Amino acid sequence: MAATTVSSRIDRRRFIAGSAAVAGGTALAGPFAGYVARPAGAGSGRPDAPSPTLGPVADLRDGAVRLWLPPGFQYRSFHDTEQPVTLDDGTVLPGRHDGMAAFRGRRGNVVLVRNHEVNGPVPAFGDPAEAYDPQAGGGTTTIEVTRHGEVVRAATSLNGTQMNCAGGAMPWGSWITCEETVNGPDVGADFTGAPNVSLTKPHGYLFEVPAQGESSREPITAAGRFAHEAVALDPRRGALYMTEDNFGFPSGLYRYLPHEHPVWRRRIGNRGRLQMLAVAGVPEADLAVAQPAGATYRVRWVDIDDPDPSFPYTPGEPAPTSNNEAISYVGNQGREQGAAWFSRLEGAVYDRGTVYFCSTQGGGPAEPGSSDTVGGFGNGTGQIWGYDTFSGRLRLVYQSPGAEVLDFPDNVTTSKRGTLVLCEDSGGDNYLRGLSPRGELWDIALNRLVGANGTPRYGDEFAGATFSPDGGTLFVNIQASRGLTFAIWGPWRSIGV
Numbered sequence: 001m002a003a004t005t006v007s008s009r010i011d012r013r014r015f016i017a018g019s020a021a022v023a024g025g026t027a028l029a030g031p032f033a034g035y036v037a038r039p040a041g042a043g044s045g046r047p048d049a050p051s052p053t054l055g056p057v058a059d060l061r062d063g064a065v066r067l068w069l070p071p072g073f074q075y076r077s078f079h080d081t082e083q084p085v086t087l088d089d090g091t092v093l094p095g096r097h098d099g100m101a102a103f104r105g106r107r108g109n110v111v112l113v114r115n116h117e118v119n120g121p122v123p124a125f126g127d128p129a130e131a132y133d134p135q136a137g138g139g140t141t142t143i144e145v146t147r148h149g150e151v152v153r154a155a156t157s158l159n160g161t162q163m164n165c166a167g168g169a170m171p172w173g174s175w176i177t178c179e180e181t182v183n184g185p186d187v188g189a190d191f192t193g194a195p196n197v198s199l200t201k202p203h204g205y206l207f208e209v210p211a212q213g214e215s216s217r218e219p220i221t222a223a224g225r226f227a228h229e230a231v232a233l234d235p236r237r238g239a240l241y242m243t244e245d246n247f248g249f250p251s252g253l254y255r256y257l258p259h260e261h262p263v264w265r266r267r268i269g270n271r272g273r274l275q276m277l278a279v280a281g282v283p284e285a286d287l288a289v290a291q292p293a294g295a296t297y298r299v300r301w302v303d304i305d306d307p308d309p310s311f312p313y314t315p316g317e318p319a320p321t322s323n324n325e326a327i328s329y330v331g332n333q334g335r336e337q338g339a340a341w342f343s344r345l346e347g348a349v350y351d352r353g354t355v356y357f358c359s360t361q362g363g364g365p366a367e368p369g370s371s372d373t374v375g376g377f378g379n380g381t382g383q384i385w386g387y388d389t390f391s392g393r394l395r396l397v398y399q400s401p402g403a404e405v406l407d408f409p410d411n412v413t414t415s416k417r418g419t420l421v422l423c424e425d426s427g428g429d430n431y432l433r434g435l436s437p438r439g440e441l442w443d444i445a446l447n448r449l450v451g452a453n454g455t456p457r458y459g460d461e462f463a464g465a466t467f468s469p470d471g472g473t474l475f476v477n478i479q480a481s482r483g484l485t486f487a488i489w490g491p492w493r494s495i496g497v
Helices: 323-335
Strands: 055-058 065-069 074-078 097-104 110-116 138-145 151-161 164-170 174-179 206-210 228-234 239-244 253-258 272-279 296-303 345-351 354-359 383-388 393-399 409-414 420-424 431-435 441-447 461-467 473-479 484-489
Touching: 065 074, 065 484, 097 174, 097 473, 097 484, 110 164, 110 174, 110 461, 110 473, 138 164, 138 174, 151 174, 151 206, 164 345, 164 461, 228 354, 239 345, 239 354, 272 323, 345 420, 354 409, 409 461, 420 461, 431 461
Parallel strands: 097 164, 097 461, 164 228, 228 345, 345 409
Antiparallel strands: 055 065, 065 441, 074 484, 097 110, 110 138, 138 151, 164 174, 174 206, 174 228, 228 239, 239 253, 253 272, 272 296, 296 393, 345 354, 354 383, 383 393, 409 420, 420 431, 431 441, 461 473, 473 484
16 A cells, blocks of 8 residues: 655644643642652753662673672673573574563562564574564563573574564563564565565564463554554553654554453454544644653544555565655554654553653754654654553653763663663663652663673663562663673662662
8 A cells, every 4th residue: 555645734743832731830640740740851960869879890690890780789691692592492592682571480580571673684583483484583582580680491482573672561471572663575675775575474563472481473463563662551441552663754652452451351452443642732743842841731542544554566576665655654644633743762661550651862853854764753862751541641751951861761661669760772871760750860770881802882772671570670681783681689779769
């Protein structure tokens, strides 16, 4: 099908929130009550906050210093692909460790389901006979570890997918993994320039992976084919909220409403309705631009009539539909109905009635047009948004005043105390940051990884932060071709986490 075009009516979405904002400084009750205490991005630096001093800490795996942490904290790294790692099922572990969730295991152990964000038409890892697409190199691995990061067993749990970025944990014990791409034999080459001719299946879907077992490798096509990043389930209403990271174009916040309540069915069904968020009264509201402190919006949801597009092609030949057309096709349907514009929506997490999500490059000056395929759509250094599932209102939780405070927040999780833990994905020093219910931001960890050749890898991003079920251990990845996973533990309460 032919893709629609992004509206060129820039003027009607270039607004300074005010007419659409619901009394930006108004106090709110419910899930947002704590987060309104301080305005987003107030002042030139961080508000008063827990301020632990970070210092070098030796990795219990081998004594090397890979992280700086607060006093009293320890860690162990594992599955470091600087050297080949072979899993129990014979799989040679891929790199690009990304989104991840932790589940209760045997005898106090933890089961991790971990994404591998591998792109390009490359052979699948694991058993190619089991792969969704034998020419796609992404997927998930499942690892049983002790709470101090000692590996008990590990194996492939999904293979043959692409660009498995983030996802979300389900309360019945499954991980939903997201493909951040729309590659397929029916779509032209993506930003890498690699042809998609050898791919055997369309990509751009959600897949469910049980913590105890393997995925069925059946995509949830009704939830849309677009650049999926993360998901967060509202267990009360059964709605699955989904972020989109459409790097060079406006991104959207979606929700999938399965016909059957997923908590009752203990799975995400493949029959349902896909919708996209719009700001009430402001068609195509540009929420990627800098917002006033405490900006709050009434929203509406628009239906996506064609959530799972396919495009004409001839097998063995490059597809005539460009990747740029295909990756914006689903979102364009929403924007034609007034859906809001965001910058690169990435991590998402549900906590106490609110879906929190990161806009990685949000919060800066407006883009002059409807795309930026070089630098990415958005000119800020990050926004954190919250959607109140009770009131149906969207609120800016935090807006970075500059890269020295918060630089490109990506994945996000929450502690048992309600503190958000943000993973940075910048080109410089990358931190784990804490964001409290009082709007305070502080440092939790600093990447000080050095490669085997002595080259600093401080710019490698943190990803996949997730707490063990008891809240005592934070597991987090380094997303790089030479990926690895950390288990971090210590006196979390003493640093406000």
